[in-house]
Every structure is written in structure tokens, then in C-alpha cells.
Amino acid sequence: MEEEIGHFLNFLSVEKGASSNTIAAYKNDLEQLRSYVLGLSINGDRPFWSQIDRGALLDFILELRRRRYADATVARKVAAVKSFFSFLQAEGILRKNPAESLNSPRVGKSLPKALSVREIDELLEQPARRSTPEARRDRAMLETLYGTGMRVTELVSLDMKDLHLGRPAAYVRCTGKGSKERTLPLQEQPLQALEAYLEDGRPHLIRDRRVTALFVNRRGDRLTRQGFWLILKGYAKQASITTTVTPHTLRHSFATHMLTGGAPLRNVQELLGHANMSTTQVYTKIATDYARQVYESAHPRAR
Numbered sequence: 001m002e003e004e005i006g007h008f009l010n011f012l013s014v015e016k017g018a019s020s021n022t023i024a025a026y027k028n029d030l031e032q033l034r035s036y037v038l039g040l041s042i043n044g045d046r047p048f049w050s051q052i053d054r055g056a057l058l059d060f061i062l063e064l065r066r067r068r069y070a071d072a073t074v075a076r077k078v079a080a081v082k083s084f085f086s087f088l089q090a091e092g093i094l095r096k097n098p099a100e101s102l103n104s105p106r107v108g109k110s111l112p113k114a115l116s117v118r119e120i121d122e123l124l125e126q127p128a129r130r131s132t133p134e135a136r137r138d139r140a141m142l143e144t145l146y147g148t149g150m151r152v153t154e155l156v157s158l159d160m161k162d163l164h165l166g167r168p169a170a171y172v173r174c175t176g177k178g179s180k181e182r183t184l185p186l187q188e189q190p191l192q193a194l195e196a197y198l199e200d201g202r203p204h205l206i207r208d209r210r211v212t213a214l215f216v217n218r219r220g221d222r223l224t225r226q227g228f229w230l231i232l233k234g235y236a237k238q239a240s241i242t243t244t245v246t247p248h249t250l251r252h253s254f255a256t257h258m259l260t261g262g263a264p265l266r267n268v269q270e271l272l273g274h275a276n277m278s279t280t281q282v283y284t285k286i287a288t289d290y291a292r293q294v295y296e297s298a299h300p301r302a303r
Contacts, residue, residue: 205218
């Protein structure tokens with residue numbers, strides 16, 4: 001059973017060009033299905049993929065619901081199961097696809113959440129209150145993420161060669177989805193934070209000068225997405241931000257504040273690395289709502 005999952009994940013990577021995040025999510029989903037299936041007893045034997053029918057898959061979905069998984073999570077797991085069984089059928093391992101008629105839960109489209117400028121300022125201020133190498137790194141990461149709108153995967157994948165800190169046109173080059181490269185300008189605040197980190201942060205963290213990663217952990221290895229998320233959660237708590245803050249929250253906030261400040265939608269699309277304008281247009285609604293909230297908070301009688 002593990003072998004087929006491995007073949008499928010390799011197919012996603014090599015043939016479909018799926019991202020490492022997608023592959024990791026699908027691996028987790030299919031391992032969960034595998035564990036569930038191994039707990040079943042079909043024909044008195046240990047079950048394998050050809051013995052799984054639609055009823056067993058429906059029971060698996062019901063189990064996910066009993067465990068109170070969010071609709072979006074269940075929908076992703078169903079998508080993984082359907083893709084996997086389609087692969088098994090195409091490879092001739094299965095004659096019939098039991099997942100073909102599975103329905104995913106309907107997931108309502110919710111607008112991304114953006115922090116206010118005050119919340120962003122308070123968040124960015126947290127690591128600035130300390131002078132340790134880790135704090136200098138954290139401030140540089142937060143300033144860069146918010147100041148450029150890049151994805152967290154793009155941030156932690158940065159190498160030293162991707163930075164160009166010469167004034168007055170400092171920039172960072174990152175690689176996004178589909179291996180598309182884009183150049184993002186660095187404003188004064190992230191530029192200063194990066195310079196401080198490179199001068200008095202990174203040199204104290206790296207143990208091997210051959211390490212190419214820009215942002216490293218205490219062991220001197222490249223910082224991971226999960227590591228950054230834990231760091232961000234800690235600062236959000238220190239800043240007394242009550243809403244859920246994820247790495248993508250800073251990206252949403254960047255786009256919202258750019259549009260609220262009058263930046264052209266096309267420019268924001270290019271900075272975010274969106275292939276389609278429709279993806280970026282979501283932020284026009286958020287920016288409009290945000291501008292209204294800012295105005296109403298400054299003019300209570302206008303409510």
C-alpha cells in the first residue's frame with residue numbers, strides 16, 4: 001500500500017510538477033486513508049486498494065466529519081483520494097475506480113483576513129524590542145514578508161544571492177509557483193532590518209559558511225515554513241492580536257494596504273505573482289471594506 005502511494009506522489013512531482021507543499025499534504029491525506037483502511041477487515045484479510053469500495057471511502061469521510069475536520073480540509077482530502085484512485089485505475093492496478101462518484105463538501109469562499117496598520121506596526125515592533133541574533137532575523141523576516149507580499153515558502157527559500165541591497169534600488173528576487181521568478185523592491189524598513197540581520201544576526205547563527213540560505217535557525221540550517229509559523233504565532237500573541245495570524249495574513253495585509261493606498265491593481269498582481277487578475281481582484285473588496293472601517297473608526301458619527 002505504501003508503494004502505490006509513493007508511486008503516486010512521484011507522479012505528482014515529476015509528471016504534474018506539483019509543489020512540495022501539495023505533495024506533503026497529499027502524502028498526509030493518503031497515509032491517513034491507509035491507516036483507516038488497515039483498521040478494516042475485508043473478506044477476513046488485510047485489505048489492499050483493490051478491495052476498497054465506495055462504501056469504505058464514504059465511511060472514511062464520515063470518520064473525518066466525526067473528528068470535526070473543517071469542510072475545506074475534508075474537501076482537500078477527498079480530492080487527494082479521488083486523484084489517487086484515478087491514478088491507480090490509469091496504471092491498471094484497479095479495474096474500477098471506487099472514488100469516481102465521491103462528492104466533496106461544498107466550501108464557501110471566505111475573504112482573506114488582513115490586519116490593520118496598527119496591528120502590523122505592533123507585530124513588527126515585537127522582535128525590535130530585543131537585540132539577539134534570532135530577534136534580528138525575525139524582524140528581517142517579518143519586515144520582508146509584509147514589505148514585499150511574498151509567500152512564506154518563497155521567503156524561507158531565499159538564498160544570499162537573491163538579495164541586492166544597494167541603494168537607491170534595493171530588491172530581492174524570489175521564485176514562486178510554477179518556478180516563475182519575480183523581482184520585488186525593498187523599501188527602507190525591510191532594507192534596514194535585513195542589513196542589521198546580515199551584520200549582527202546571521203553571522204552568529206551559521207556554523208558552516210558554505211550555507212547559502214538567507215534565513216537560518218539556531219543550528220545554522222535553513223529555517224522551515226513550520227519554524228517561521230511558530231515564530232510568527234509567538235509574536236502575534238505578544239502583540240495581543242486576537243485574530244488568527246498565519247504567514248499568509250501578512251501577504252493579505254500587504255495587498256490590502258497597497259490597494260487602500262492607491263496602488264494600481266495590475267502592480268499588486270505583479271508583486272504578488274498572481275497568474276490571473278481575478279485572483280488579485282479579491283483584494284479590492286477587502287480594501288474597500290478596510291478603508292470604510294478606518295474611516296468609521298476615525299469618524300464615529302458617520303456610522
